[in-house]
Amino acid sequence: MEAISKNFFLYLSNNKVLDRLAKRFGTNFGADKIVGGETISQAMPIIQKLNHEGLHVTVDHLGEFVASEEEARQRTEECMHSIQAIATHGAQSEVSLKLTSLGLDISRDIVIEHMHRILQEAAKYDITVTIDMEDSSRCGQTLDIYKELKAQYPNLGTVVQSYLYRSDQDLDELSPLDPYLRLVKGAYKESGKVAFPEKRLVDDNLKHLIKKNLLNGHYTAIASHDDAIIDFTKQLVQENNIPNDRFEFQMLYGMRNETQAQLAKEGYKVRVYLPYGEDWYGYFMRRLAERPANIAFALRGIFSK
Numbered sequence: 001m002e003a004i005s006k007n008f009f010l011y012l013s014n015n016k017v018l019d020r021l022a023k024r025f026g027t028n029f030g031a032d033k034i035v036g037g038e039t040i041s042q043a044m045p046i047i048q049k050l051n052h053e054g055l056h057v058t059v060d061h062l063g064e065f066v067a068s069e070e071e072a073r074q075r076t077e078e079c080m081h082s083i084q085a086i087a088t089h090g091a092q093s094e095v096s097l098k099l100t101s102l103g104l105d106i107s108r109d110i111v112i113e114h115m116h117r118i119l120q121e122a123a124k125y126d127i128t129v130t131i132d133m134e135d136s137s138r139c140g141q142t143l144d145i146y147k148e149l150k151a152q153y154p155n156l157g158t159v160v161q162s163y164l165y166r167s168d169q170d171l172d173e174l175s176p177l178d179p180y181l182r183l184v185k186g187a188y189k190e191s192g193k194v195a196f197p198e199k200r201l202v203d204d205n206l207k208h209l210i211k212k213n214l215l216n217g218h219y220t221a222i223a224s225h226d227d228a229i230i231d232f233t234k235q236l237v238q239e240n241n242i243p244n245d246r247f248e249f250q251m252l253y254g255m256r257n258e259t260q261a262q263l264a265k266e267g268y269k270v271r272v273y274l275p276y277g278e279d280w281y282g283y284f285m286r287r288l289a290e291r292p293a294n295i296a297f298a299l300r301g302i303f304s305k
């Protein structure tokens with residue numbers, strides 16, 4: 001049953017008609033529980049509230065699979081605008097972005113040009129930018145672009161997904177760059193040719209990657225809501241005397257709020273991934289696919305309006 005609902009929501013996440021419809025409704029449609037509004041001005045009070053509670057943030061201007069150069073340029077401007085807003089408000093926030101929103105599906109040159117503009121702006125204010133990882137067909141290109149840009153911009157991170165067979169080798173290849181990596185399980189629908197089909201193997205591989213990256217001495221973001229992963233990390237850092245400033249926990253906005261607060265209280269660095277923007281539909285559907293309990297949570301949001 002769980003696999004059916006997962007596949008159903010991952011299928012819906014790519015539905016263009018529903019995507020257009022969702023834009024018309026706005027985030028009021030239950031999505032505001034996990035999305036920080038449609039503009040950076042709407043997201044800013046949320047960032048400030050999270051900061052006030054001792055939580056760090058990474059904001060993501062929602063949007064993916066952009067098909068026109070004009071749209072990719074607008075997304076670039078929006079990223080730069082969010083960097084400027086973070087700096088103006090003195091907020092504790094990084095920025096996350098997806099390369100397909102900057103034109104990855106149009107041309108590599110366009111993405112590289114847009115990334116240079118964003119990274120130069122971020123460097124002015126010492127703000128870290130993390131490239132989210134999308135589906136496996138874009139993984140190789142994304143990591144190549146990361147490697148090219150990381151040499152020039154130290155404040156650049158990216159994501160490695162434990163469901164992919166290739167990720168162990170990717171960690172080896174990224175290691176000489178002293179990468180800033182967010183380690184996740186992976187959120188897209190992937191075939192058994194490229195990804196572990198069993199959840200247990202995905203979980204085991206995430207533990208393996210966390211251990212490897214931390215013991216290699218690289219700063220690591222452990223992005224999971226799973227207690228087993230969080231407890232594993234706590235034990236690992238304790239056994240290996242890894243100080244708290246060498247890693248952080250990351251969770252999505254609106255998920256496990258009490259756990260976020262508890263970890264921060266225990267002295268761990270916790271970063272909340274806060275998406276905002278009109279293009280919330282694909283993100284929302286992937287979250288529903290991950291956890292059926294989020295469905296009830298979202299429906300309650302709709303009916304309580």
Ligand code: FDA
Binds near residue numbers: 290
């Ligand atoms: P998982 O879904 O495996 O659940 C394991 C257990 O954790 C559950 O049984 C439950 O006990 C608990 N749990 C999970 N969610 C819960 C909730 N909401 N409330 C209460 N308990 C919960 N993916 C990707 O492909 N590319 C990317 O760039 C990113 N970026 C990213 C950033 C951040 C900050 C996070 C947290 C996640 C991502 N992801 C991602 C998504 C990631 O790949 C993955 O799909 C989700 O985090 C779900 O996996 P988990 O490890 O969180 O728990």
